[in-house]
Amino acid sequence: MPRKPRPAKHIVAFKVEPELAALLDAMPNKSEFIRAAVQGRLATACPLCRGSGVAPFGGVGDELTKLVQQHPLCVCAGCGVKEPRPCHTPGHCDVDLRVEAFERWGVFYCEACSGLVTFCTTCHKPLGKGKKKTMLRCEDCKAA
Numbered sequence: 503m504p505r506k507p508r509p510a511k512h513i514v515a516f517k518v519e520p521e522l523a524a525l526l527d528a529m530p531n532k533s534e535f536i537r538a539a540v541q542g543r544l545a546t547a548c549p550l551c552r553g554s555g556v557a558p559f560g561g562v563g564d565e566l567t568k569l570v571q572q573h574p575l576c577v578c579a580g581c582g583v584k585e586p587r588p589c590h591t592p593g594h595c596d597v598d599l600r601v602e603a604f605e606r607w608g609v610f611y612c613e614a615c616s617g618l619v620t621f622c623t624t625c626h627k628p629l630g631k632g633k634k635k636t637m638l639r640c641e642d643c644k645a646a
Contacts, residue, residue: 576604580615580631603628 518526526532575584587604600616603609609628611619620629624643 576610578612578615579609579628580611580619583612585610585612599626599628602626 526536529535576587577584587610599621600611600613600619603611603621603626606625607627611628615631618631620631620638621627622629622638622640622643624639627640627642629638629640
């Protein structure tokens, strides 16, 4: 039975410090490790936009610094964890109730807590944890 032809591979070389070279040489399959590390880095989704884009190859540090300055940390009203401000790329997170709660009322919930919070069915104002009922409305919407 003839062997299947393997796809052509290219050799890529790069320089490293002696310490890193020693660490790589000690690995059982350094080529596979390097391939996985490079592919993982190239496929890394931006932590600030939660997957709406891929971090650019060059200038990542400068871009992330600018984004962090524009989008400071928010404290979750449920558990107190600090997270970067949620993404607000037009058209990307429009249906995310926690983004709307943050934008309209200044109340931030992390992803874990947002699943436990009830939102007004009319205006999507957060009503608090544990009130999981359908057709629950805030006082303003009831009065209107």
